[in-house]
Structures are given as structure tokens and as C-alpha cells.
Amino acid sequence: MDTGELLKSIKVGEKYEVITTWHGVPVRIKQKVRWVSVSDRLISFDFSDCKFKRAFSNEKVYVRLGELYLECDIFSNIRDELVLYVNMVSPPPPVVMREFVRVEPSESQPVYVSFCAGEDCIVSAKAVDVSESGVSVMLSKEDVAKLFSMLNSAEGEAYHKTFSMVIKLPEESSISALGELKNILNKDEGIYFRLGFKIELKPADLKKLRSYIMKRQREIL
Structure with a gap:
């Protein structure tokens, strides 16, 4: 199944798992889809109740669709909406495959x-x-x-x-x-x-x- 077909399969109003990392820590949340643009390769998620908005800034983001993943870049992250640009269908991202959580020490308290x-x-x-x-x-x-x-x-x-x-x-x-x-x-x-x-x-x-x-x-x- 190609990227376009996967985008067409996404249902507005349903929740999907969205995955990224923040300072090495995995962030995996389920958010509701607001809208999808197949031609522009964009997915919009309702972020009004998300407690981890700051985690979605620079790192790659992955959307899980069953056993498949869409690798995405952040198109916009303003107020209560996260819009992702879909790059490609991806194998499971490293954060999913990693056995142990990896963290980045703080600058004020280094390791x-x-x-x-x-x-x-x-x-x-x-x-x-x-x-x-x-x-x-x-x-x-x-x-x-x-x-x-x-x-x-x-x-x-x-x-x-x-x-x-x-x-x-x-x-x-x-x-x-x-x-x-x-x-x-x-x-x-x-x-x-x-x-x-x-x-x-x-x-x-x-x-x-x-x-x-x-x-x-x-x-x-």
C-alpha cells in the first residue's frame, strides 16, 4: 500500500498513535484526526488536550497505522493543532524498536x-x-x-x-x-x-x- 492509499484510509474523528522523542525520551500518544489532505500529504491532529505539545518541535514524527508507520515532518504546531507533512511509509522507528529508554542529561546536572x-x-x-x-x-x-x-x-x-x-x-x-x-x-x-x-x-x-x-x-x- 502506497502513501496516498494509506492517507485515504485515515478516518477523520478517530484517534491514531503519534510517536516522537523529546531529549531522547520516547513520546507516544493517541490523538484525534481533524482533517487529511491526500494531495498535499498533510494530516491534522487535534492537540487541544495534549500535555506534551513541546515534544513536537524538531524531531521526526511517526503515525502508526496498524503494523505500518508514516514518517512525517512537522508542518505546523500552533495552539491546539498539529499538522504533519507525510514523507513516506516507514519501517518501525528506532524509538519503537529500542529496548531501553535513552535520556539526555541536563546541562545544569551533567553525567x-x-x-x-x-x-x-x-x-x-x-x-x-x-x-x-x-x-x-x-x-x-x-x-x-x-x-x-x-x-x-x-x-x-x-x-x-x-x-x-x-x-x-x-x-x-x-x-x-x-x-x-x-x-x-x-x-x-x-x-x-x-x-x-x-x-x-x-x-x-x-x-x-x-x-x-x-x-x-x-x-x-
Whole structure:
């Protein structure tokens, strides 16, 4: 079924699930359709009773139609109406497939991640986001070089290597983790790099991290 046929199948007055993320936190709500323009590829939702309007600003939005999803951009979000422009039929979005909720730490209360060799922590950085199973950090080119030097590895050889990590949570004692490098993204023309790690935690430390994530979700929403 193509995009036009799916738009024609949407019924005005019925509620559909609308999905996005806000600072890494999944937002999944059901809202009533006001009108649909098949030719303009637009869907209007009644947002008069929506408590999460601010979440619908910059991120992609997905409308669920049974087992299918429409990937959308926000056309307008004014007062009590959300209008979406439909790009295409999409597979389930990452927020639906993700096993654990990922949150972005606040600027005023950052999460710090340190990479250690023995008892010496040679690189420390703010976390970009964190979940029960992973953490991402932004490092300068120089700090990335230090990290790879610690492993005696070049960039292409560092994937799936493990690091000892110390994660400092706001208002909590530090927790220890074993991190496996999963991805490296080049940012700002090679000046900064975003590194993503899969992490393993002891039960007591996992409990602390889970508590922080739940608290941060409440703050964000």
C-alpha cells in the first residue's frame, strides 16, 4: 500500500498513535484526526488536550497505522493543532524498536564518563545520552587519540574493544562499567567525535543508573 492509499484510509474523528522523542525520551500518544489532505500529504491532529505539545518541535514524527508507520515532518504546531507533512511509509522507528529508554542529561546536572586504564582515568567527558545498556560521549580529536593509544589500536581496530569506565551521576556516587565501543561518528569536520558504547553494570550500579534515568524522564516530560 502506497502513501496516498494509506492517507485515504485515515478516518477523520478517530484517534491514531503519534510517536516522537523529546531529549531522547520516547513520546507516544493517541490523538484525534481533524482533517487529511491526500494531495498535499498533510494530516491534522487535534492537540487541544495534549500535555506534551513541546515534544513536537524538531524531531521526526511517526503515525502508526496498524503494523505500518508514516514518517512525517512537522508542518505546523500552533495552539491546539498539529499538522504533519507525510514523507513516506516507514519501517518501525528506532524509538519503537529500542529496548531501553535513552535520556539526555541536563546541562545544569551533567553525567560525566571517565575512561580508565588501571587506576588512572585518562579521558573524561560529558555524556550526550545514557540508557541502561549504553552511553554516548562527545570527545575532541585529541582525546580520541588518547583513548585509542590506551588500547594500542587505530580507529578502525577499536570497534568492539572494551574499556573500563566510571560514570558519575548527579547526586549519586560514581558507578563502574565495562564499555564496548559500538560506533564512532565524525562531527564538526573531524574536530569532535561522538562515540557510542554498550555497557555492562553490576546489579547495584544498574539500580542506581535505572533510578537516575527514571528521574530524568520525569524532569524532561
